[in-house]
Amino acid sequence: MPSLTPPFGYDEVMPLEREHRIRLPAPGECPDFCRAVNALPLGFIEFPRALFHYPIAFVADPDSGRFTPVAVLGLEAGRNLFVDDAGCWAAGCYVPAYARRYPFCTAPVRTDEETASSRVVCVERRQIDAGAGEPLFDAAGVALPRWCEQELLLREYDLDWVRTGEFCDRLKELRLLTPFVAQAVSAQGGPWHLDGLYRVDEHKLEFLGRQYKTLARTGAMGRIYTHLLSLDNFGRLLDRQAALDES
Numbered sequence: 001m002p003s004l005t006p007p008f009g010y011d012e013v014m015p016l017e018r019e020h021r022i023r024l025p026a027p028g029e030c031p032d033f034c035r036a037v038n039a040l041p042l043g044f045i046e047f048p049r050a051l052f053h054y055p056i057a058f059v060a061d062p063d064s065g066r067f068t069p070v071a072v073l074g075l076e077a078g079r080n081l082f083v084d085d086a087g088c089w090a091a092g093c094y095v096p097a098y099a100r101r102y103p104f105c106t107a108p109v110r111t112d113e114e115t116a117s118s119r120v121v122c123v124e125r126r127q128i129d130a131g132a133g134e135p136l137f138d139a140a141g142v143a144l145p146r147w148c149e150q151e152l153l154l155r156e157y158d159l160d161w162v163r164t165g166e167f168c169d170r171l172k173e174l175r176l177l178t179p180f181v182a183q184a185v186s187a188q189g190g191p192w193h194l195d196g197l198y199r200v201d202e203h204k205l206e207f208l209g210r211q212y213k214t215l216a217r218t219g220a221m222g223r224i225y226t227h228l229l230s231l232d233n234f235g236r237l238l239d240r241q242a243a244l245d246e247s
Contacts, residue, residue, distance in 0.1 A: 004107045004122060009033035009098075013107055013122035018141050021133030022103065022123060028088040030095065031102040035083050038074035038194075040096045043160040044167050044219075046071075047226040049094045053082075055237065056230040058168065058177055058198040067168040067177060067198065069227070071096050074237065075182075075192040081240045097157050103127035104150055106158055121154065167220055174211060176200050176224075182234050192238075199231065200224050 006013045009031060025031070034040070039059070042050055047069070050056055054071040061068065073080045082090040089095050103124035127133075136147035143151065171177050178201040182194040205212070205224070215221040 004109065004120070006107065006122075006124075007105050009037075009102070010105060010124050012125045013105060014125050014128075016104065016121045016123045016136075018137040020123065020128050021130055021135050023127045023129045023133050024146070025102065028091070030083055030087060030089045030099050032087065034089075034099050035080055035087060036078045037080055038077055039070040039072050041098045042069045042071045042096055043157065044069075044164040044223060045156075045160050046094075046097060047223045047230075050096070051226050051230045051233075053093045053233065053236075054230065055182070055233040056227045057182075058171075058227075059196060060198060065172075066165070067172055069164065069168065072182070072194070072197075072234070072237065075194060075241055081237060081244060097153065097160075101150070101153055101157055104154055106154055119158065121151075167223065170215070170220060171200065171224075174204075174208065176204050200227060202228060 004013050004015075010033075039057075042056060047056060050071050054073060056069055057072055058067045058069055060066070073082055075081075082093055084090070089099075105122050106119040107122050108119050134146065135144065136150075137143055177198040179195075180197055180199050182197060183192065208215070212221065215224070
């Protein structure tokens with residue numbers, strides 16, 4: 001029987017149907033799972049906007065060995081410094097698309113034998129509410145504006161995630177990623193240690209030769225330098241945590 005594997009942060013997903021009424025997040029509200037994470041996946045096109053707020057690092061999947069870029073949101077496990085007690089993201093800070101797409105996602109259809117190449121648009125089951133939910137299609141089955149926006153976000157997210165995977169695979173192939181530990185100490189507490197993170201080794205960029213031009217032509221080199229510049233934001237995370245602990 002076909003089954004759907006929910007992505008991280010989702011409990012149970014099911015294919016979206018036109019008659020579904022969905023409880024959608026209020027403006028500024030983020031999914032519950034965002035309160036207790038200190039990092040979220042970040043797509044290739046998101047790097048320039050995330051640069052102004054978060055350190056951008058890479059993590060490795062222990063099973064596949066593939067790398068994923070992440071926006072680092074906190075200095076300790078289980079704490080997101082950008083979500084308040086009401087569940088709202090900090091005003092003026094970029095919200096990763098991974099969170100903005102909720103409660104929707106796309107998922108590969110799995111059978112007992114294999115994973116299908118096609119993906120189906122899904123919704124978090126517990127967000128379906130026939131009484132208080134918001135319709136996404138009118139009586140004639142035509143998509144309403146709110147769903148048109150979400151559908152575009154999902155489509156762009158999936159396309160960007162393919163490019164993000166190619167980018168990370170290229171970094172791995174060129175052996176540019178190296179592990180590092182982010183450490184921080186403040187007068188209010190600590191020290192904090194974040195391990196399991198990877199960064200681009202700047203010194204190796206000097207020996208890329210012709211590969212440097214290829215990375216520059218595809219936009220990858222720009223993302224590499226964006227990532228390296230963003231690492232200064234670990235200091236901002238420390239300042240933010242200190243300010244929140246004092247309040």
